[in-house]
Amino acid sequence: MRALRFAAALGVAGVLHFVGMQFFPWFSLAIDFFLVILVFNALDGSTLAGMLGGCAAGLLTDALTGGAFGLFGFADTVVGYGTAATAQRLVIQRPSSSLLVFCLAAAAQQVVVLALSMMLISSTEAPDIRWVAVRVATSGILGLGLYLGRRRLQSRVESWRRSRTSKIRFGR
Amino acid sequence: MSERHIRWLFVVLLVGQLLLLTAQARQPGGERSYLEAGLVRTLGPVASLVATIGDAVQGVGGSIRLNRALSEENRQLRAEVEELRQESMRHFGMDTDLQRLSEALAYERSTGGPVQSADIVYIDHTSWLQTAIVVVPKGSVEVNQPVVSSDGLVGRVVLVSGRYAKVQLVTDRSASVGAMIERNRRQGVVRGGGRGTLELDYIPLQTQVNVGDEVVTAGIDGVFPRGVPVGTITEVVAGSELFHRIRVVPSVDFGLLDQVFVLGREALPEEIKGDLPDARP
Numbered sequence: 001m002r003a004l005r006f007a008a009a010l011g012v013a014g015v016l017h018f019v020g021m022q023f024f025p026w027f028s029l030a031i032d033f034f035l036v037i038l039v040f041n042a043l044d045g046s047t048l049a050g051m052l053g054g055c056a057a058g059l060l061t062d063a064l065t066g067g068a069f070g071l072f073g074f075a076d077t078v079v080g081y082g083t084a085a086t087a088q089r090l091v092i093q094r095p096s097s098s099l100l101v102f103c104l105a106a107a108a109q110q111v112v113v114l115a116l117s118m119m120l121i122s123s124t125e126a127p128d129i130r131w132v133a134v135r136v137a138t139s140g141i142l143g144l145g146l147y148l149g150r151r152r153l154q155s156r157v158e159s160w161r162r163s164r165t166s167k168i169r170f171g172r
Numbered sequence: 173m174s175e176r177h178i179r180w181l182f183v184v185l186l187v188g189q190l191l192l193l194t195a196q197a198r199q200p201g202g203e204r205s206y207l208e209a210g211l212v213r214t215l216g217p218v219a220s221l222v223a224t225i226g227d228a229v230q231g232v233g234g235s236i237r238l239n240r241a242l243s244e245e246n247r248q249l250r251a252e253v254e255e256l257r258q259e260s261m262r263h264f265g266m267d268t269d270l271q272r273l274s275e276a277l278a279y280e281r282s283t284g285g286p287v288q289s290a291d292i293v294y295i296d297h298t299s300w301l302q303t304a305i306v307v308v309p310k311g312s313v314e315v316n317q318p319v320v321s322s323d324g325l326v327g328r329v330v331l332v333s334g335r336y337a338k339v340q341l342v343t344d345r346s347a348s349v350g351a352m353i354e355r356n357r358r359q360g361v362v363r364g365g366g367r368g369t370l371e372l373d374y375i376p377l378q379t380q381v382n383v384g385d386e387v388v389t390a391g392i393d394g395v396f397p398r399g400v401p402v403g404t405i406t407e408v409v410a411g412s413e414l415f416h417r418i419r420v421v422p423s424v425d426f427g428l429l430d431q432v433f434v435l436g437r438e439a440l441p442e443e444i445k446g447d448l449p450d451a452r453p
């Protein structure tokens with residue numbers, strides 16, 4: 001069920017990516033929906049889900065880029081596993097800490113991709129730092145939005161459940 | 173699954189991907205993985221659908237009837253212009269070639285093959301690794317076929333999966349093309365400089381290079397035919413002790429591309445390719 005939810009989320013991320021690229025040529029520089037989804041998935045603290053999710057999201061990104069296949073797959077696997085391992089050890093409940101996690105994950109992904117590219121492609125240059133900053137910021141903001149959205153949804157579901165239970169008791 | 177097993181799986185996944193990457197680094201123009209082909213085949217229809225809807229949304233506004241008539245007329249005129257430009261591209265440098273032919277009787281120019289038009293359904297020309305996905309009739313395109321537009325060189329096909337082909341743009345950092353300065357026919361190698369520009373390498377300091385000189389493909393790399401416009405020189409700096417550092421702006425505006433042409437070309441025999449490992453871009 002969880003894997004299906006994640007696959008659906010990746011599908012939505014893919015469609016949003018294509019829509020964004022259709023209208024804004026700079027879209028892929030600024031926003032990485034796949035990364036946001038994989039970090040959001042890994043925040044549950046399951047290293048297996050984080051790692052496999054990262055691998056899937058990264059390979060999807062690789063299919064849409066012109067570089068070596070596996071570059072983003074490797075980076076996102078590391079990011080997914082790292083995020084899940086961090087979530088196991090730290091309690092990430094505040095919006096500010098989740099914002100930080102998404103931002104750090106985006107920065108880590110860029111660092112791993114750059115390091116791998118430098119090892120594999122002789123003429124690699126560092127990407128424009130301004131776009132990296134934008135990408136980190138948008139990942140943080142989108143991740144925070146998702147995180148707050150889920151919290152709100154959970155509290156609504158919880159309150160609905162409570163009211164449903166109290167009504168049944170009242171009926172008795 | 174225990175944490176220990178997960179850690180092992182993590183290591184295996186990373187090593188597997190590293191091996192995949194290393195194999196590609198050793199063979200830059202080699203075969204792509206089936207996984208990548210499968211993903212492109214899966215993502216292609218989604219990209220195609222989004223592109224169709226996007227075009228429809230962008231087309232809304234103004235009178236629909238007028239729009240249709242104008243669109244039809246525009247389509248016909250564009251097709252005509254594309255045809256004429258292709259024709260002009262084929263004849264590019266023919267005069268010079270004729271002169272050279274008369275001087276060297278043994279000279280033989282490779283003939284061009286059929287031209288296949290292809291619609292772009294996805295293009296990313298701004299990010300770090302630049303690529304495009306095009307729709308082509310199934311089985312009509314092969315890996316390493318050159319891709320051009322009416323303005324000049326676009327890139328080459330790096331992966332074909334069903335009706336979809338992935339094109340490495342010439343501006344991609346890992347792309348390189350055998351090229352020459354059209355004015356003096358000095359040959360060098362054009363490399364993708366990222367950020368939408370190109371660099372022309374291996375032009376000796378003794379060669380006079382001017383800003384504004386046109387750069388065209390040299391036809392020496394076994395992939396691209398000779399004479400396709402690549403770009404215009406915008407900056408010349410004395411680089412190392414031997415070569416100029418030359419910046420080239422591509423002749424193609426990738427932001428305006430919606431249709432490209434895949435050039436049919438007789439591939440180099442495998443036994444010759446094997447002897448020339450550095451000939452591939």
